[in-house]
Amino acid sequence: MERERKKLRLNPLLITMNITGILCLICCIMILVLILSGNQTKEPAKDAMALEPGRTYTAEEVDALIAEAKSEGNEEGKEDIKEDIKNAYTNGTGIVHELRLLFPNDIVFYNNGKYQFVPISDTIPARTYDPAGLVVNERNEMEYQVNGQTESVKGIDLSRYQGEVDWALVAADGVDYAMIRIGIRGYGTGEIVLDDTFDANMTGALQNDIDVGAYFFTQAISEEEAIAEANAVIEALAPYKVTYPIAIDVEDVNDSAARTANLTPEQRTDYVIVFCETLKAAGYTPMIYGNLKSFCDMLDMERLNDYEKWFAFYDTYVYFPYEISMWQYTDSGVVNGIEGNVDLNITFTRKWGQ
Template sequence: MSNNLPDSREKKGASGARNTLSIIFMSLVAIMTLTFSIVLLIKNASLQRETDAVKSELDTMDKEHFFTEGEMGSRIEEARIEAAENADRALREDIKKRLEEGEGPNSIFKSLFPDQLVVARNNRYYFFPISDKIARHGFKSDDFEFDEKGFLRYKGENKDFKYKQGIDVSRFQGKIDWAKVKNAGIEFAIIRACYRGITEGLIIDDETFEDNIKGATENGIDVGVYVYSQAINKEEALEEANHVIEMIQPYKITYPVVIDIESADSDNARTLNLSAKEYEEVANVFCNRVEEAGYKSMVYGNLLSFTVLMNAENVDNRDIWFAQYNSSLYYPYHFNIWQYTASGKVPGIEKNVDLNICITEY
């Protein structure tokens, strides 16, 4: 028995050591578990605080920045009205400034409605889409300018562009010294031959026609003639054409024979209720008869003539004499003669006279 005692003590010592290690290990596990639990509690508390803060912020945003559908609609409408008022105010200020600086209404219309022609008549404005079917004249807004004598001069980039200075006259210019007119650089004259009465409808010869056509031709000035038309149907248009053809037979006419289509300034005018189709028929019947007689025909008019009175597309095959008193053309379509002022001054003519440039060789 005594021989087995040491072995037994060794076993008891080893067992005690293992128990001590187990206790230490379990204690460490308990400490780690407690620490982890504390960390979780701290994180949960922090997360709750963050959640509460976010909820509080959202509640504030909901009160200050988020609206019901009705409230949002009201705010959008208020913003739209304010934006429209600001834009309208800015536009009025811009137009006012441009008018004060001397810019004409046609130039302003052109910038505001670049794809339309705006025409005023009887205190109303009419808007006509610019047609793609009619050839354009191709000039830029700054291609022309007035010189010191009041004549329109071309200053564009086309060095080969040629044109002639001319006038148109009637009894309103009185007696004319055509030699002085020639020396002033005038190369052509369109002379009124006759006119039809606005209300009575009678054709009346211009009392200065013979003096003017003789004086112009004798001084080497090319001449054309025009008829102020108030024809209301094709029969009267033909009558006007035949009348002027008879008047010009003794003379050398190198420029066109023109029918003047304008709106008469009278509430009793015979043409007051003419339709565009009727105006176009008058113009075309007149021109056809003139061409049959061997002369070049032409239609004269202003912006109103080629929009309200007639559709420009329906007289597009004619030579055009266009009236616009400015150095910049608002009218976009082709033309052959441009009447650019009614208040020109030319030596040999005491009164104001219409000035023109012709861009076609006749």
Template sequence: MLLTLFLGGKQPPPPVTFSYRDQILTAIDGLAVNRYGTKGFSTDPLGRVSYERDGLLAKAGIDVSFYQGEIDWQAVAADGVDFALIRLGYRGYTEGGLFLDSFYKANIQGALEAGLEVGVYFFSQAITPQEGMEEAQFVLDALADCDITYPVVFDWEPITPGNGARTDGLDGQTLTQCAVSFCRTIQEGGYQPMVYFNQDQGYLTYDLTQLDQWPFWLAEYDQIPGFYYHFDFWQYTHTGTVAGIQGEVDWNLDLRPTALPEEPEE
């Protein structure tokens, strides 16, 4: 009764819900939603996805590591690639040591010389916020002589159970604080942080309300992304191909050039 009177006789609206797999999830108040129009997405015969809104085009890019071997970056750039996200390093999942990707310098230099926009990602296995900060400082030290303009990414991925990973059983709040610590340190170092996750992590693990001050990089392998909340980069396949690289490669879109203006607060 008192609540009804306080609201001027109006009942509060029911919560917004949506389905994910076999679950009904309640939308998080205040978290921006996915406003990319489905009609703007198209897929070419090679399986490459593009997105256009009002004449504005998303940028196309790939992400790579030493697994791709030596790369002909001039050929990559000539095959419709605008940007590259390059693995700089990783933390071991059993003992927790920090390591540089053996190709990171060659890949950064080659991509820049080919005229691409370049960012980096770090494969995190942090289990405390202190380790998240340590990883970020490791990245900053390695970037000291690199001139990149694209984001520096916190990429934490779960290890299949039974492999002795020190991250087994890490809870979502602790992981979120690891990401916050990494991103704050990267931002203080003068770079744009970004957080990578798949749908499971985005819906069920991370507290996105603590991370939404930074861009999100979504991994969802489909022709049109269905993730409910807003994201800025989209990794849409891990089985793509491109000139200059032997074997398969991840393809991505940078959707920031097509972003709609923010909706005014009511």
């Protein structure tokens, strides 16, 4: 008995550490549950999130899902999850990174104050590039390498916001291609407006042996408007030798008064297809530009397998399970000949151009 009492007196620190560890794990789970249930926006707990089509999850069900994910591993695996949660906060990667680890069969992104979960489709072509081949080079730019050899091609995209460009310096800085904005349709007025630097940029790039593609920001709300946008693009491109794709830029303008605010994904996809098919009939390679919200919330990707994808995701990796042809990886690039920042892109192979 004396020995047992002595042992108890020697272990209060160990007991305290165990209790602290358990409390930390409970806190982490509670944080995840609160976020997933929408409590961070002070909405009722009954406002559950959709994790798969046709079903929503309450806070209790999310709690059970997390518990199930943890129970599938051993004790070491549980500790790994705790460590990931801690790192998500201390390293600034945020909770969305942790959710993506916990739900590998979904595409997870933040959308309108909530986290959205979209099941990965097996009817959309999966990526064929090896993510391990994405590297940051000595210029702090992204490259795609195969067996240590660079396979990617460096490009930029730009518009009137980059001002006057010295294209000779751009070419000397290693830029192989440029995606140049043709114009926009206003999200309020609906008027098609051509970019006032388009002709100068196309001419300057081509004169310096930089391959060119182009893009147009759509706000079409009918098939007729989509055709009108495509025809405006075709007319603007007529004087130039275009070797790269022509992209339709699909983005959320985050304005409830926008003329496209009430479009369904089916309607928007209809208009994108009409735009792309009109370009294809004119001899151009159509492409669709967008981010996670564009492709996973605004469009029906399963209907767009025939078209090239240009994906915007600003990091040193690509969070997207599907095939893409072009990756816009930063909007803070620096290129000689351009004042201020510019978007940087890579294609994964020399698919177009010289």
